[in-house]
Amino acid sequence: MKTENKVMNFKGLKDKLFFIFVTLISLFVIVFLVGIIYSIFKNGYEIFRSVGIIKFVFGFNWFPTYEPQEFGIFPLIIGSLAVTLMSIIICIPFGLGSAIYISEIAKPKEKEFLKPFLEILASIPSVIYGLFGMVFLAPLVRRVFNIDSGFNLLTASIILGFMVVPVVASFTEDALNAVPLSLREASYALGANKWETIWKVVVPSSISGITSAIVLGFGRAIGETMVVLMVAGNSSRIPRSLLDSVRPMSSTIAAEMGETAFGTLHFHALFGIAIVLFVITFVLNIITEFVRHRFIIKRY
Amino acid sequence: MNKNKIRTYQNILGVFFLRFLIFFTIFFLVLFLYIIFSKGYKVLSWDFISKFPKDGMTKGGVFPAIYGSFLLTVLSVIFAFPVGLFTAVFLTEYAKPLWLVNAINISINTLSGIPSIVFGLFGLAIFVNGLKFGVSLISGALTLAVLILPIIINSTVEAIKTVPKDFAEASFALGATKTQTIFKVVLPAALPGILTGTIISVGRAAGETAPILFTAATFYTRELPSSIFDEVMALPYHIYALVTEGTKPALQKPIAYGSALILLVLVLGVNLLSIFIRSNIRRKRKC
DSSP states (O other): OOHHHHHHOOOOHHHHHHHHHHHHHHHHHHHHHHHHHHHHHHHHHHHHHHOOHHEEEHHOOOOOOOOOOOOOOOOHHHHHHHHHHHHHHHHHHHHHHHHIIIIIIIOOHHHHHHHHHHHHHHOHHHHHHEEEEEEEHHHHHHHHTTTTTSHHHHHHHHHHHHHHHHHHHHHHHHHTTTHHHHHHHHHTTTTOOOOHHHHIIIIHHTHHHHHHHHHHHHHHHHHHHHHHHHHHHHOOHHHHHHHBBOOHHHHHHHHHHHGGOOOHHHHHHHHHHHHHHHHHHHHHHHHHHHHHHHHHHHHO | OHHHHHHHHHHHHHHHHHHHHHHHHHHHHHHHHHHHHHTTTTOOOOOHHHHHHHHHEEEEOOOOHHHHHHHHHHHHHHHHHHHHHHHHHIIIIIIOHHHHHHHHHHHHHHHHOOOOOHHHHHHHIIIIIIOOOOSHHHHHHHHHHHHHHHHHHHHHHHHHTTTTTHHHHHHHHOOOOHHHHHHIHHHHHHHHHHHHHHHHHHHHHHHHOGTTTTTOOOOOOOSSSTTTSSSOOHHHHHHHHHHHSSSHHHHHHHHHHOOOOOHHHHHHHHHHHHHHHHHHHHHHOOO
């Protein structure tokens, strides 16, 4: 009896130890997040101190290598917003359309056939999308609009738009699946057909989930680096038309960090851009969570 | 009567329109694959895969880049997998205290939304400069590991959640401890799902460019890396550098197409494998 108790105790101890071990391991995620925030703020803080936060964010001139240096990232922010907004406009019909089709119309067999395509679209490395833009889409855009260069806002937005389709589609599909079947059945019972059920019942009752899917897609698109770096044209002026070349924040970091010496003001400025980028994606994340949360509370 | 006719037409047209939208998306994908394959396959040969670059990147193969990508990917998964697995175990099997669970979930959500270029700067600040690893295999692999960690955690949590509660209860009823139950019942049952998620993260790590831009990648090395503190060539960076920084674009572009095709085939292969495993699980569940 006594030895048995000892064995039980030993087992209990092992359980306890494992619990502590697992808890400690799971702290890593928090440590990494704090590490990322710490590293970009520590290195980017200097630019806010010496240039000033207002002049940095709203300054119109980005001349990091000229004398005198100027570090205004407003054109870069506008560049990011322009490309992202445009890509989301392109993405919305295809993303929502695909999700609605898969969730509401496709038969199970069809679903199983269609969904892998979206997964493949999501899995392709961004640098290959960029290459596709350089060798196919940019020349096409150049010829269609009869302009000097196809590396512009429109080309980048089209590719980015399709890159984000799987993200928006999969989150929209989750939102649509959360709509109870009884709502659809009630709609059919009242004599509504498929199209009416989709637009007047299913979509309205999942609208907050769909909104959060779009906001999430926006967050993905604004942080995407390689495609805009390769096809957006890289001119740091504020774009006036869809066919102007732009330089978003992410590609500025990627293009210039390689040639920047450690500890210079330019170095700190690029980390400053990363802070702005991080804050934007962080806020978008909070909005997504908030909208999704409200939607859950409303339902139950 | 007439109104009903309009409604019917509206219905048919609407469904047709939705079908058009999804098929256009698929058309885009097929066009994309066609362009990359048709440009790349002419360059591809056994020599291209197995030889070193020659004559200032205008001839020869891309073996060092394939090898470098392989090392980066494998190392990053080795770092991320145990952390991801045990974090998922904590979130599904223990999940207390609640404030910690919330903090972890918020961290995972935030991490998965951070742009990849910001991960690159993090790696540069912490691993390259802070810990003095330099631009190296280890810096790049650690950066990628942090990037893929949320994917591994989320997919492992999903996989563990699909294991029926009865399994664990039966194990407890037989007198097994919690640790025994986790290792001998829950995790084995969730294994295919966990594998799927890990495979997806392999594809992601292999294809990322921005995080390794300043932490690991170099355009050209004479030799293969001999330690984890060496710089490496990597396929995604190689593609980018060839088309944007090359000095002889006409000769270097075909090599970029070939590299892109290799990377694409690797990533697609890995993802098809995960799709296959998953559909196999589903079929088994149905029986």
